[in-house]
Amino acid sequence: MEDIYIALNEIRQDIPWRSLFLGVSVLFVGQVILRFFDWILQLFLEQLKEQQKVYNFRKFTIYLYNIILFIFFLKIIKVDMKVILGAAGFMTLAIGFAARTPISNLISGMFLVSERPFVVGDVIEVNDYRGEVISLNLMSLTMRTLDNLMVRIPNEMVIGVAVRNISYFPIRRLSLTYMISNRESLTRLEEIFMETATRNELALDEPEPYFSVTEFRENSIEVNFLVWAPADDFFKFQSEFPKEIHRGVKQAGLEHVRSEIEINSSHRYKKNNDNS
Amino acid sequence: MNRQDAEELKIFQQTLSPLDGEIYHLRFGPLDLYIEKSENEISVRSMTSNDWMDSSFHYHYPFEGMCPQNLLEEKRFAFSDKSPTLKILPCLGELPFVVKPDTKFMILPGEKARIFLSTPMSLRIYDVDKNQVIDEIPVLHRVKTWFGQSPTAGQLCFFTKIHAALVEERLPFRPHRALTHLFIENSSLEPIPVHKLKIPVNYLKLYQDERGLFVTSSLSVKSDRQGELKDLKIFPPDNAGKLSLIQEPREQVPRRLFKSVTELMR
Numbered sequence: 001m002e003d004i005y006i007a008l009n010e011i012r013q014d015i016p017w018r019s020l021f022l023g024v025s026v027l028f029v030g031q032v033i034l035r036f037f038d039w040i041l042q043l044f045l046e047q048l049k050e051q052q053k054v055y056n057f058r059k060f061t062i063y064l065y066n067i068i069l070f071i072f073f074l075k076i077i078k079v080d081m082k083v084i085l086g087a088a089g090f091m092t093l094a095i096g097f098a099a100r101t102p103i104s105n106l107i108s109g110m111f112l113v114s115e116r117p118f119v120v121g122d123v124i125e126v127n128d129y130r131g132e133v134i135s136l137n138l139m140s141l142t143m144r145t146l147d148n149l150m151v152r153i154p155n156e157m158v159i160g161v162a163v164r165n166i167s168y169f170p171i172r173r174l175s176l177t178y179m180i181s182n183r184e185s186l187t188r189l190e191e192i193f194m195e196t197a198t199r200n201e202l203a204l205d206e207p208e209p210y211f212s213v214t215e216f217r218e219n220s221i222e223v224n225f226l227v228w229a230p231a232d233d234f235f236k237f238q239s240e241f242p243k244e245i246h247r248g249v250k251q252a253g254l255e256h257v258r259s260e261i262e263i264n265s266s267h268r269y270k271k272n273n274d275n276s
Numbered sequence: 277m278n279r280q281d282a283e284e285l286k287i288f289q290q291t292l293s294p295l296d297g298e299i300y301h302l303r304f305g306p307l308d309l310y311i312e313k314s315e316n317e318i319s320v321r322s323m324t325s326n327d328w329m330d331s332s333f334h335y336h337y338p339f340e341g342m343c344p345q346n347l348l349e350e351k352r353f354a355f356s357d358k359s360p361t362l363k364i365l366p367c368l369g370e371l372p373f374v375v376k377p378d379t380k381f382m383i384l385p386g387e388k389a390r391i392f393l394s395t396p397m398s399l400r401i402y403d404v405d406k407n408q409v410i411d412e413i414p415v416l417h418r419v420k421t422w423f424g425q426s427p428t429a430g431q432l433c434f435f436t437k438i439h440a441a442l443v444e445e446r447l448p449f450r451p452h453r454a455l456t457h458l459f460i461e462n463s464s465l466e467p468i469p470v471h472k473l474k475i476p477v478n479y480l481k482l483y484q485d486e487r488g489l490f491v492t493s494s495l496s497v498k499s500d501r502q503g504e505l506k507d508l509k510i511f512p513p514d515n516a517g518k519l520s521l522i523q524e525p526r527e528q529v530p531r532r533l534f535k536s537v538t539e540l541m542r
Contacts, residue, residue, distance in 0.1 A: 072444050167426060169428055170422075170424050170430075170431070171427055171430050171432065173427070201417060201419055202420070203419060204421055204422050205419075205421050205435065206374075206421045206423070207422060207427055227421065228427070230420055230432055
C-alpha cells in the first residue's frame with residue numbers, strides 16, 4: 001500500500017502542473033475566442049446567398065483552428081513533438097486504413113461542393129431515393145424524401161452514381177403516351193390534347209406542346225404528347241393534366257383511347273391472370 | 277370605363293378607414309374585391325377571371341349590398357383594437373411579361389418606332405400606419421410562359437396579348453393595365469419582325485399621370501447593323517415630374533441589364 005502511495009506521489013511530482021494548467025487555459029481561452037469570431041463571421045456571412053458554401057467554409061476553418069490550437073497545447077505542456085512526428089508514419093498508415101471511408105467521403109464532398117450538381121432545396125434522385133436536399137456537408141448528403149423520411153447518403157456513394165436533379169431547370173416536360181383505335185379520329189384526339197393544353201393554366205404555350213404518332217399497329221395507333229410546365233408546379237400538373245385529357249376524351253365520345261397507365265395496368269392484370 | 281373617365285382612378289390615392297361592419301367594394305377590370313371590417317379583423321375576398329379585355333371600374337364605400345360569401349379567395353387579417361388605415365394601390369407584376377402583338381408587325385430599316393403596350397397590374401393593400409403591405413392580389417389570372425432560346429436558357433414570365441399600338445389613342449383602354457412606352461430603333465438593313473416582347477416590369481417604376489392613367493418607366497432598345505438588339509435602357513416616362521410615383525421597382529436593375537433581359541424581342 002505504501003509502495004503504491006510512493007509511486008503515485010512520484011507521478012504527481014513528475015507531472016508539469018504549471019504547464020498543464022497553462023495549456024488547459026490556452027485551450028479554454030482559444031475556444032472562447034473561436035466562439036466569438038464564429039459569431040462575428042456568421043453575422044457577415046448570413047447575408048450571402050450560398051449558405052452551403054458558408055457552412056462548409058465555417059466547418060473547415062473551425063477544424064483547422066482546433067488542430068493549430070491542439071499543437072500549441074502540446075508545445076505548452078512540453079510534449080516532445082519529435083516523438084509525435086516519429087510516430088506520424090505509423091499513425092498515417094493506421095489512420096489510412098481506419099479512416100479510408102471518411103476520407104473518401106470528405107474528398108467526394110469537396111468535389112460535390114465545388115461542382116455543384118445540386119444545391120440545398122433542389123429535388124433530386126440518387127439511387128432509388130427521390131427528395132429534397134436538406135444539407136450537403138463534407139461527409140454526407142441529407143435528403144427529405146417525398147414521403148417525409150430523412151435519408152443520409154455518404155458523399156462517396158453520391159459521386160459514383162448518376163444524380164437526376166429534377167428542379168435544376170425552371171421548366172419540365174410531361175410526356176404522355178396513348179393508344180387510339182384505328183376506328184377513332186386521330187385529328188380529333190390531337191385537337192383535344194391541344195385544347196386541353198391551351199385551357200390548362202400551368203401548361204406553357206412556349207415551348208409549344210407537341211403531338212406525334214410514334215407507332216402504327218395492326219388495330220391501333222400509338223401517339224405521344226409532350227407538354228411543358230413550370231418545375232415548381234410540375235407534380236400538380238402531372239396529376240391534373242391527364243385527368244383533363246381523360247375528361248376531354250370522354251366528352252368527345254372517343255371510346256377507344258387508352259393511356260399508357262391503362263395499357264400497362266391491363267398488361268399486368270393479364271399477366272397475373274395467366275400466372276394464376 | 278373610357279379613357280376620358282380615368283380621373284376616377286385617382287381614388288387609389290385616398291386612404292380607407294373602415295368601421296366595424298363596413299364593406300369596401302372595388303371592381304377593377306376582371307377583379308372583384310371586397311374588404312370587410314369586423315371586430316379586430318379585416319377580411320379580403322376576391323374573385324377574378326382570365327378576361328384581359330374587361331374594362332370595368334367602379335367602387336362602393338360603404339358597400340350597401342351583401343358581401344358574396346362564395347367568392348373564390350378569402351383571407352382574414354387580425355388586428356388589435358385600433359382600426360387600421362388602409363390604402364389600395366396598383367402595382368406591377370413580380371415577373372417580366374411576355375407580350376405578343378395580336379397582329380404581327382415589322383420595324384422598317386432605319387426607322388424608330390414608339391410602341392404603346394400595356395401589362396396587367398396587381399393590387400396591393402397597405403396598412404398605412406405601419407407602412408406595410410398586407411396583401412397583394414393579381415387583377416387577373418396570369419398565365420406563365422417560357423421566354424428563351426432553349427428549355428435550358430431563358431426565364432419563366434407571365435404572358436399577355438397586346439395591341440401594340442403606335443398611337444396611344446388606338447390602344448384600347450383597360451384601367452387595370454399599366455401603359456409602357458417602348459422605343460425600338462432599327463439600325464440594321466433588314467426589317468425587324470416583332471413576334472414577342474419581354475417587358476421587364478419587375479425593374480420598372482409605376483406612376484399615375486394627371487389624367488389618372490397608370491404608366492410605367494419607358495424602355496428603349498436599339499438594333500445594331502446586323503439586327504441584334506442592344507443597349508436596352510430604362511428611363512422615366514414623359515413629364516415624369518408631373519407624375520405621382522405609385523411603386524418603386526421590385527428589383528434593382530442589374531449592372532448588365534441587357535444580359536438579364538436578353539431576347540427582348542423574338
